[in-house]
Amino acid sequence: xxxxxxxxxxxxxxxxxxxxxxxxxxxxxxxxxxxxxxxxxxxxxxxxxxxxxxxxxxxxxxxxxxxxxxxxxxxxxxxxxxxxxxxxxxxxxxxxxxxxxxxxxxxxxxxxxxxxxxxxxxxxxxxxxxxxxxxxxxxxxxxxxxxxxxxxxxxxxxxxxxxxxxxxxxxxxxxxxxx
Numbered sequence: 001x002x003x004x005x006x007x008x009x010x011x012x013x014x015x016x017x018x019x020x021x022x023x024x025x026x027x028x029x030x031x032x033x034x035x036x037x038x039x040x041x042x043x044x045x046x047x048x049x050x051x052x053x054x055x056x057x058x059x060x061x062x063x064x065x066x067x068x069x070x071x072x073x074x075x076x077x078x079x080x081x082x083x084x085x086x087x088x089x090x091x092x093x094x095x096x097x098x099x100x101x102x103x104x105x106x107x108x109x110x111x112x113x114x115x116x117x118x119x120x121x122x123x124x125x126x127x128x129x130x131x132x133x134x135x136x137x138x139x140x141x142x143x144x145x146x147x148x149x150x151x152x153x154x155x156x157x158x159x160x161x162x163x164x165x166x167x168x169x170x171x172x173x174x175x176x177x178x179x
Contacts, residue, residue, distance in 0.1 A: 089116050
C-alpha cells in the first residue's frame with residue numbers, strides 16, 4: 001500500500017514522488033494523492049452503486065415471478081447473489097483502504113473483507129462450472145439427463161457450493177489481521 005510521508009509517497013518501501021531527495025517532484029505526490037484519495041474511491045463508489053442496482057434487479061425479477069425459476073435462472077440468481085455480496089462489501093472497504101493512511105475499521109472488518117473476497121469469488125467460479133455442466137448435459141445428453149437437471153437438484157448443488165466455500169475458506173478468516 002502507499003503511505004504519505006510529508007513530501008513524498010512510499011509504496012511498498014519505494015518512494016514515488018516528492019522533493020529532490022525523493023527523486024521525484026511535488027507534482028508526483030499530488031498525482032498519487034488525487035489518484036488514491038479521490039479517483040479510486042469515486043470509481044469504487046460507481047462500481048458499488050451499479051453492481052448493487054443491477055444484481056438487485058436480477059434477484060428481484062427471478063424471485064418475484066414464479067415462471068422465472070428455471071434451472072438456468074437459478075444459476076443466474078446464484079451468480080447475482082454472490083456478486084451482490086461482493087459489491088456491497090468489497091469496493092467500499094477497498095475504497096476506504098485506499099483513501100486512508102491506515103485501517104481503522106478493526107480486525108473484524110478486515111477479516112470479513114478478505115474472507116468474503118474469497119468466498120464470493122469461489123462461489124462464482126464453481127457456479128460457472130455448474131452452468132457449464134448443466135449446459136453440457138443439456139446439449140450432449142439431452143433427454144437422458146433431464147431427471148438430473150431439475151430445480152431441486154440445482155438448488156441442492158448451489159447450497160452445497162455455498163456451504164463448501166464457506167467452510168473451505170475459514171483459514172482465510174484467521175490469516176488476516178490488523179497491524
